[in-house]
Amino acid sequence: MQLALSSWPEVKTYLSRSTGIVVPIGSTEQHGPNGLLGTDALCPEIIAREAGDAAGFLVAPTFNVGNAQHHLGFPGSITLRPSTMIAAMQDWIGSLARHGFTEIYFLNGHGGNIAPVTTAFSEYYAPWSLRGEPCPVTLKLRNWWELPGVMALCRDIFPVGEGQHATASEVSVTYYGYPDAQKRVEMTPKIAPVGGFTDAANYRDTFPDGRIGSDPSQATPEKGARIVAKARDAMVAEVAAFFSSPSRSGADG
Numbered sequence: 001m002q003l004a005l006s007s008w009p010e011v012k013t014y015l016s017r018s019t020g021i022v023v024p025i026g027s028t029e030q031h032g033p034n035g036l037l038g039t040d041a042l043c044p045e046i047i048a049r050e051a052g053d054a055a056g057f058l059v060a061p062t063f064n065v066g067n068a069q070h071h072l073g074f075p076g077s078i079t080l081r082p083s084t085m086i087a088a089m090q091d092w093i094g095s096l097a098r099h100g101f102t103e104i105y106f107l108n109g110h111g112g113n114i115a116p117v118t119t120a121f122s123e124y125y126a127p128w129s130l131r132g133e134p135c136p137v138t139l140k141l142r143n144w145w146e147l148p149g150v151m152a153l154c155r156d157i158f159p160v161g162e163g164q165h166a167t168a169s170e171v172s173v174t175y176y177g178y179p180d181a182q183k184r185v186e187m188t189p190k191i192a193p194v195g196g197f198t199d200a201a202n203y204r205d206t207f208p209d210g211r212i213g214s215d216p217s218q219a220t221p222e223k224g225a226r227i228v229a230k231a232r233d234a235m236v237a238e239v240a241a242f243f244s245s246p247s248r249s250g251a252d253g
Contacts, residue, residue, distance in 0.1 A: 001056060001058050002049065002059050003021070004060075011099070019103060019243075020057060020242065021060055022058070023059075024062040025041075025044065025063040025108050026038075026108065026109035027068045028041060029110075030076065031166040032166030032171075032192075032209055032211040033185040033211075034187075034217065034219070035174070035183075035210075036171075036174050036178070039174050040066070040109040041063075042173070043109040043173045043174065044107040044109040044144050045109075046176070047144050047231045047232055050228060051236050054232060054236055055239065057243065063106075065078050066079070066085060066112060067081075067110075067116050069081075069200060070112070070202075071200065072200040073203055086123060090120060090124060093120070101137070103138050105239055107144055108141055114143070121141070140242055145169070148238075154169040154227060157169065157226065157227070160191070161190070161191045161218060163192060163194075163213035164214065166216050168214060169219075171219035172224035173224045176222075176224025177224070179221045190215050191213065192212055
């Protein structure tokens with residue numbers, strides 16, 4: 001069930017049986033020569049929608065621009081400053097809480113979001129803590145690749161060239177969701193170098209085609225289907241447990 005495709009009476013009816021909602025959250029940034037700019041937002045969106053359809057929980061619109069300043073050396077990348085992202089998340093959380101949602105599960109697709117998201121959670125909890133009152137809302141962050149069994153499956157499918165950015169697995173997930181958007185590009189070197197970076201200029205100089213340690217030319221929709229199925233089933237179980245018995249431990253659930 002998708003919030004964007006629901007009417008307000010349908011959301012009211014949903015709230016009478018569940019106060020939990022899933023928010024896919026990601027980024028719009030380069031993912032190498034054959035990866036879609038929306039990869040980090042599309043992966044959690046595809047998985048969350050399949051899980052929501054399977055289990056009947058509500059999925060919010062995707063928070064699809066995140067903290068990605070280091071990708072701005074590549075055309076099309078969009079970023080929020082960490083402070084902007086934290087402020088925007090307060091409004092998203094506050095809006096959902098205003099309607100009665102008390103368990104909000106963020107399914108994340110971008111590593112650069114982890115710090116601002118966890119800080120946003122702390123910002124949301126802080127006024128309640130300072131007043132000495134229990135917060136009625138529980139927030140949880142889960143990176144989709146850390147759902148039980150997913151990382152092991154990705155390593156099994158891609159024993160060589162999975163990498164750290166523009167990975168073969170995440171590109172496969174997007175190709176599964178959008179098979180008409182597949183790109184076939186020859187890459188040199190076949191497996192990209194690894195290493196660190198600082199700002200956007202340094203990133204572009206160090207990783208000229210955007211990849212880090214990966215060979216995403218291995219990506220196919222069929223491989224993506226296997227990954228999505230594993231993530232969907234793991235997410236259904238985890239979300240059901242979170243909605244029925246919410247933890248108060250915040251970001252790591």
